[in-house]
Amino acid sequence: MASISPILANSPAAADTGTQPRYTTALSAVTTLFFLWGFITCLNDILIPYLKAIFQLSFAEANLINLCFFGAYFLVSIPAGKLVARVGYKRGMLIGFAVAALGAYLFYPAAAQRVYGLFLGALFVLASGITILQVAANPYVAILGPAKSASARLTLTQAFNSLGTFLAPLLGSALILSNLPKLNTAASAATIDVTAVQIPYLVIGTALLLISLMLSRVNLPQIVPATEAVSAVDDRSTRAWHYRHLVLGVVGIFAYVGAEVAIGSHIVSYLSLSSVMSDILIYVRNLAANLGLQRFINPQNTEEAAGIMVSFYWGAAMVGRFAGAYLLRKFSPAKLLAFNAVSAAVLILISINTTGVIAMWSLLAVGLMNSIMWPVIFPLALSGLGRHTEEGSGLLCTAVVGGALVPMLFGVVADHSGLRLALLLPVLCYLYIVWYGLRGSRHTAAA
Template identity: 75%
Template structure:
């Protein structure tokens, strides 16, 4: 990356676009690969949690330290990442994010060799720091890479490929990792588990990250410049970013959405293993996680079309209402119905992240980079809400803990109906 990188401004362009539709399409295709890979990496946590829980004989709360370290990186690194991207450009930001994430993946090798839970947590934090930088760079870039009126649909389409990664990850993770767990989950059987089963998968992930970084360095990403009338958001007298009501409520929306989605996904294996659900063994239960994320993938591909036909705010509210109904149905039933109703929540999750993200960033002009960092900081919900979920599960049950995601979805429904409105 030589000389000064192209400076990308993250807000919808107006007037004459500096790049053709074809250039937009090729750039969008390149960035979409990023969404696939970080979806794959993130969803492996759903396999890693029950695996390390069994090996180290952890409580639900201690097992959720995995989510705390992974998603906590978003809280600590998102705003610095936003400032870094603003300084070095989006393409360099993505390339650096790949390298940092690869280092984190390679650190799994010594963590497994030492059989140390703390080292696993440290490796996850480094890996997530790289993913955070990728998120901060790629999400607003996709939002501005074309007409503003289709930003939600465009981001939903790329998120669909993110969900493709989250669908494949549980299947491969179950085959390579969870299949090594014994059916009896006790201290004696845990001592016989070879924790190094995670070494090869994460070495491959690290190599793939470096390879994609190399390929992306050779892809031209178009430069998008602002129209004159949009260049006023950072002028004296313009409102502070903290004065945008729809953005602040959107930050809380991202916090609750990610927290609810991760809390459910991270505990599906343990939930379907309950005797009053289906009592499945770890390997069979792990394969069910793919249905949860696969439903999200289907919903996002469909959402890329629906968001061009219907109001994003109404679709968001509808999906949140349906998620509440499905979780409550699962809590109050047993057997296959309890399992499938919870897995179907993945379909309702599908539109939430991209829709909340684009609604929150609407009309922010030059403040979009800062807003993107703020919104990505809210992904820390994936660290804190699952921790609280684990505490509730330890002191009551997994069923009662599912009421926490219900509260999150109720807020998201309100955001779609009222909180996303832009007030002058």
């Protein structure tokens, strides 16, 4: 297991002052950011089938949505890391909010013009703002407290990120997918109500600005990562990418985000297959009735019913992160990461080889296994970086481009060989994460 302590060796929380500083207010403020970008990111899972229907897209073409959204991480993360290092965590987050709000507002003219390219451009701007927020907030949470609890603390804040991803499919399905016509043809696509996507993103843009205003009034403590004390193995390094465990962690983030997004973005299409769920519309209606929620959950078509089930995928991640915040205080983060990755691969293989409720619930349960992957890989990879922490955070966030490239490859395989075979791609991603947890996260100087 790689130690996380060196990241925080010189932070105020770790200093020998006789008392531990309390950062409850600051941590609560930053946690709201995790909730909001979880909500925004997960709306892509609803946006993909919606735009696929409007523009009659193939799976590969529909995944241009993920390419533009997560591609922004690849292009913006390193400049964002330099920006945050220059202006500080708080100002970096405020800039991120402003850029993200602009992207959300651009959805209004994009929908009015019914031009796919404008949608993609709006998504890129929105994702650029989210990227700046990610680069600023993730290391800030890691530094904001005792070093030994960095993984647990980041897992707890990520749980609120998962709360956003849980709510987004429910609201998105009701507001967006319910407006899809029963016949998926070019003629019926022309009748789709574009205000279904305009209004939600106008609300999101306004919420981003309001939270930015509130954050500007919160007194966030100035936390500076260690600038001098670095571990002996790192003394020969001059840049962040000289740390082997960071470079391998970048690949780990790439694999994790790629697998998670590839699955989440195609659950609606997967569960809509008659070979997987013979009638998911009836199943979801009966499930809502059994839970006494029929007044709130009453899907009108197959896509909306499948979209509702996406909330269980992300909801499982939320439950797993709350549980993980406790478990990571009891068990080795690296070993728990490997266990979850093995479990995710097994669950996908079960889904591929079964049908009906087993195929559905085994795939949805992968969300539970995903729960701790980001908040464990991130601090493991940043461990011992000292003055290179911001640069390392930028590199790690750059790896979120996996959410663009892996789903694109997934879509190509799905177009040619079907969704079941395409699910083998996430299995390969999880197998790498198993190796990273067991071996790759160990501190070893780069050659």
